[in-house]
Amino acid sequence: MAGWLRRLERLSIRRRTLAEFFPEREFHYRTEGRVRYFVLSSRAQAGLCAIFALAVSWSIFATFYFVSFDGVLQEKNRELAMARKSERELMGEVLRFNSRFKDLTENIARSRAELLRVAGGAHDFKPGSTDHLSPAERQKLAESMAAFKALSQSWQDLNAKSSKLEGELKALAQEVEISLGEQTKLRVDRDKLTAQLRDMGEQLAASRATNERLLADIEQGKFFKKERDAFSARIRTLDEEVQSLRSASARMRQRAEAKVEEEKGLRRERDALAGRVRALEDELTAMRASQERLVENLFDRSKKGVADLERVVAMTGLDIDRMIGTKGRGGPQVEAKYTEDETLNERVSDLRRRLERWQSLQTAVKNLPLVAPLGEYRLASGFGGRRDPFTGRWAAHNGIDMAVQAGTPIQATGPGTVVLTGWHGGYGWMVEVDHGMGVRTRYAHMQSILAEKGQKVEVGTKIGLVGSSGRSSGPHLHYEILIDGKAVDPTNFLTAGRYVLKR
Template identity: 30%
Template sequence: MRTRLAIRFDTMLEAWFPERRLFLKSDTDTRFIRLRPHTQMIGFAGSTLLVAWAIIATAIILMDSIGAGNFRDQARRDQQTYEARLNALAQERDARASEAQAAQERFNSTLEQVSQMQTELLASETRRRELETGIDVIQTTLRRTLKERDAIKRKVAALTDGDQSASQANVTEAESEAMDMVIAALADTATERDIIATDARDAVKTAKELEFQIRLMQDQNDQIFRQLEEAMAVSVKPLDKMFRSAGMNTETILDQVRSGYSGQGGPLMPISFSTKSQELTPDEVRANRILQQMDKLNLYRIAAEKAPFNNPVRASFRFTSPFGNRRHPVTGGNRMHDGVDFAAPIGTDIFATADGVVTYAGWQSGYGRIVKIRHEFGVETRYAHMSRIRVKKGQKVSRGDHIGDMGNSGRSTGSHVHYEVRVNGKPVNPMTYIKAARNVF
């Protein structure tokens, strides 16, 4: 029995939802269904909610699709920008290294010239001292000769007049010859002394000019070193941050890469300035530090190729399932999801996320068509539910190689790729690697 409150409520709703009757007629009978105002209101509200839910769900799906496309386009542009920046930095690094080596060679050549000039200056100083000593000897000899001449004159004065004339003539001739020799020796000595003094002044002037050039070269070298140090810091820091964000020990990774590229003449052959067991200069220490940073940058770049920092899908996709516990879409139970799912049309290209070797390529229960790739550092990646596999077991692949097409094989509710990353056999969140490389590649 209807209550008074229900009757009053129906009376209020009759203004918007008047009572209606739905007649159902048969050959022998006629019946009707009464649609009261509150029944019509409930039906109208339910229809409104259903339409609103359909509109909101459609809008969310469209927004996710547009957002995924924009994200991939932005990631592709960021990757191209960073690769262009890396190439530019590599070219600038090579140019700066060549300039530094050329400047070092010019610096060494100038030092050799300064050393030669100093040697010549010391030789000139030695010759000048030898000439001064020779002049002193000649002056002593001249004074002794003059004394002997005076003694001879006194002896000649005591001789006879006839003998005096003859002896005087002989003495005068001997003294003239001796004086001519002394004067000629003094003149040669003075000329040679003037030449040596001129050479010494020229050597001092040249040494000062070379010292000025050395200071200019040192300033240029310092500028080159600063630019190289800044370039190395800008290049190495993002790579180091990327590995650390992914939870990877950078020292262990670099040691493993270095041990794999330790052959002489390889891309990571140790480089440094050698001084043949002599003490290193500050510039050589600085240059060796930059060369070590270049070596570290090369190690990082090789390690980045061998770790799964890339996204397996480059086309527009929708991120449909994260890593972790979830309700299984097929069985309905709560299970651990060991990877992430990227949804896109069947046939979408799937790419290797790092260099490695294919360890399995075929059908596996639940996974459908699956490819497993073993990488360095104990890492393995898996790509499941493919429609077509394009690699074979034992095949070596590089980052970015096309390994298969997206599909719906195995236990799957739609076209997507199930992507896993395992470290030493234990599944980890693949988005940790993808997000770590977002600002690098």
């Protein structure tokens, strides 16, 4: 019994510790006006943390294993290179020994022929046949016999050397076979290590993807926590309002009971109504002041927003009023007197007009080509006059040249419609996009076109690849911006785009 109690106590301590580190959390969310929530238990939170820790550990282990196997693979490659070098050296020695063996064989053959020739003369010699020879002939015969013995000895020595060389050649052949076997084994080991390294790379990529998903889940959990806190605050506010309504209901109940007393009750009711009127007047005054502050705040914000967008449009050199189509207004000036409410209404009307202008400017700026058509590039030629790269004479340049590697993707710099594609003389392969409001962009000297005429494009849509078609001296993108058919400096639009990103 005591053992069970101790186990229950330890289990209770573990649960309290788990609840302390991972308290139960409720996540509230709203869908179609209805508030729902779900509960994330302590065990689920601990499990998510454990999975996250396991994924991080596996990523670290996989990275270390990947790096370690890369070193082993490099070592095996070095061993394989040394084995190949040793093989080449052994083959060189085999060729040299074959040459020496061939020379010795030829020497043996010549010596053997000489020996046979001398031996033939010796076989014809008979004892006692030297009696008729002169002393000089006898001396020559003795020298021939001595030469015969020397040649016999040389022939035996050459046979011994030949046998020794044959043994050395067999040993070298065995060493070559062993070296080839080791080379084959090293190649097999290298293939195995390469396969293991590839598997580790795939496992590392999978671990990184799992890690990113877990991080996204954690970020989503933080977002749900913020939403839950906001909903909790809203619920507390609603509870306070309910309590206030209950208090008001209790006061009304007391007031109804007090009506039994005629004059005294009526007096109290009149006083209460007077106080209520004063409170309502104060509340109305406070509400009007709050509305005025809200309108002024929105007016200031819209004023700043309109000023920022007008500054962006001014950077591009466009006519703001023509671009957004400002409506004309006018008439005789008549002084008017307004009440406080009428003044507020007039201010609200001004705010509405400013917000409409702000929205129109936002729509216009959204459709302007404010993004660079390339991610990274070098400005090879600016807008305006320059020396022609082919003739060397001064000539007009209606765009900018962006130098970059051939085949680099070209992206649309703003939303619009492709109105022109194909080959256009000196422009080479070209695409033209209409962004509305009289604004068009051209992309020339392409290697290939990825867009079609009539296609709707957005910012970042790939419309072609950088090339050197048409009248071009090298791979680059010729980028033009036209306002009502007139070329303008694209760098103004790029500067305005960078200003928008900073804001």
